[in-house]
Amino acid sequence: MFDEQSQWLSLDTSARISLTELADCCGLTAAELDELVYYNALTPLDGVAPERVFSAHWVVPLRKVAKMRLDYDLDLFTVAMMLGQLDRIAQLEQQVQSLQALLPVQQRARHHE
C-alpha cells in the first residue's frame, strides 16, 4: 500500500489544460482535437499562449467520446456531434440535480418513487 499525498487536478472549468496534455489524456491526436475545434465541438480558451489552452472540464467528455469512437468505430465528425450532445445531457442532469436540491424532502421521496 502506498501512502499518497495526492496531487489531484480537478477536471472542471477552474483548471486549464494544454492541447498536448488534453490529447494525451483523451487518446486523440492534436490534429484530431484541431478538427473538433474546427467543427465548433470544442472551444479553446481565449489567450495569447503559444499553445492552445482548454478548460479541463473537456477531459472527461472527450475521454468518453474517444472511447465510444473506438468501441463503435465512429468517424471524427460523429464524435464532434456526440460531444455536443453529451455536453447537453450533462447540463440537463446538473439542472435536474439543482432542482431536486430545492424540493422539500417529502416531494423528493415521491419524485423517486
Place this chain on the structure above:
Amino acid sequence: MKYKDYYAILGVPRSASLDDIKKAYRKLARTYHPDVSKSPDAEARFKEAAEAYATLKDATKRAAYDELGHPATGAEFRPPPQWQQDFAPGGASFEDIDLADLLAAMGRGQTGGAGNGRGQAMPIKGRDFETSVTLTLEDARRGTSVNLTLADAQGERTLQVTIPPGVCQDQKLRLRGKGGKGHQGGPDGDIYLHINLALHAVFRPDHHDLYFDLLLAPWEAALGAEVQVPTLDGAVLLSVPAGTRAGRKLRLRGRGLAADRSDLYAIVHIDVPATLTQRERELYQEMAKVSRFNPRADGFKEKAHV
C-alpha cells in the same frame, strides 16, 4: 505470449475484406457493448472483439499479425525475431506484455511499426484507471483518505489517496502518473476519479452549496426568531428575519461543501399545529379578526413583502 485468433473472434474468414471485418465488429459491438448488454460475459466478449478489430482493421497490424501464422487459440508462441528487435532490443522479455499491447503500440506512430529495423524500444504508456468513490457530505467538506484498488494484468494494488476538502457530486479528479506502469520508457498512466456523494438525512447538495428544509412556526416567521439549525460542522444559531415567507432561502455563508466558496441554504417551510389548545384557537381567531393579510391577494402580497 499466448496466441489469440482474431478472425475467429470476429467470426470472419482469414481472407475477409476490411468492409466485412468492420461489419462483423460493429454487429458484435452493438450486441455486447456493456452499455447495451446485460449479459454477464458481455464485457469480456466486447473487449475481445474490440481487441481483434483494433488489429485487423489496420493493414500494417493485420500483416504483422498474419505473420504469426495460425497457432491454436491460447497456444504459447514466440513473436518473430524482428519484433524482438523492434520492441525490446535489449533482450527484454515479452512475458509481461500482452499481444494486444504490442500490436496496439504499432499504430501510435512511435516506431513506425514492426519490421522498421530501427532497433529502438517503443515507449508504451501505462494504463489509465477510471474509478469512483462515494463520500459522506461530512468527508466531502473536510477532505478524507480513501483506498483505491487498482487491478490490471500486472496484479492488484491498493493506493491510499487523500481527497481534498470541498469536492462535490460528479466532480472528476485526475491523479497523474499513478495508474499502470509504462513500458519501455513510456509514461505511467493516470487515475481518473469520479466523486459520488451519499444521500444525507438532512442536506441536499447542489454543486458546492447545500440545502435543507427549515420548519418554522407561523409566529417565528412573522415575528422573526433565533433558531438552532444543523450544519456539517454542528448546530449554529440562525437569525430568521421578521416577515419571512415560505420558500425563502436563508443563507449561512461558508457552510457548504467548500468552506471558502459555498453556502448552506435553509429553505423555509411554515408549519402549523395539527391540533390547537383552547387558548391557541382563541388567539388565532382573534388574529383572523384583526389581520388584513390575505395570502391569495396578489396586490396585497406585493405591498406587504417588498
